[in-house]
Amino acid sequence: MAERYQQQSALAHFGLSARATSDQNESECGVWLGEHAFRGQINLRGDPGKKTFMDAVAKVTGSRLPTKPNTSAGPDDPQAGPRALWLALGEWLVVTVPGAEEETARSLAEATADCGGTVTDVSDARTVIAMGGRHARDVLMKGCPLDLHPAAFEPGACAQSLLALATVILYRGADPSEADVSAFEIHVARSFADYLWTWLEDAADEYGVRIIEG
């Protein structure tokens, strides 16, 4: 991993913080976009049928791993603790705040060493694009084959799919600013981040876009 002072986010060249505005009154903007740079991401594999493994992980992360497909477990706010996304049978992505990934990965590896866990720090592989606002779902629907209706893709739901033909992990959280609409987090490979950001800004243009501080 690069030294912290050398770290550059995948979207650093867009100068997003210079364009960011925290003005909540821009009601003409139907979509807000931002980058959650340097989120810690840990790939965790193990046997969900093994109680010792599930207990060991819960002790580290504070919540039990989700066993239901396309769901997540853990707090919506990453500051409150790690969140686990279901990726596949016996595979999860543990998401932490920037900088917490090394400590979390070490604790997970130590806790699951005796019960068949495999822990890999994959934080540098993907960046996280955050999107919300009352038209966020309309933007996603332009390029994603998933059923994103609120009844089918509930708060806390996650799925691996395609967005504008780029492989993404999509997570639906709660929008902190507007209670009735949802915010999405889009995990995308670093090499696709420039393309996907450009696509999202273009797709969201008709609704009005506001850039937020990540």
Added chain:
Amino acid sequence: MLLIPCPWCGPRDEIEFGCGGEAHIARPENPDELSDEAWADYLFNRANPKGPFAERWVHSHGCRRWFNVVRDTATNEILAVYEMGAPRPEIGSPPVLASPDESGTTSDGESL
């Protein structure tokens, strides 16, 4: 566009998947003892039926797991979805969808 029921993730669009061709083709036990014709038959010759056909599919942009599908090549109707290693189900019965229960194990008790 097909809507393919992934045994783990549920129904998803065809673009998330890759097709691995005909299922249930076992590698010969002793390739050295095969004639050239028999080896070529194993390598290249595939059934091409009009009707139910067992294929391997992989959910490449989802859970990245392989599974088997019986698809009617004439109507594109998906007749059955079942796990790798499971025998081909009798067609004529309704689609069988293996799904993980809450403990994360599969329907036949096998876990990953």
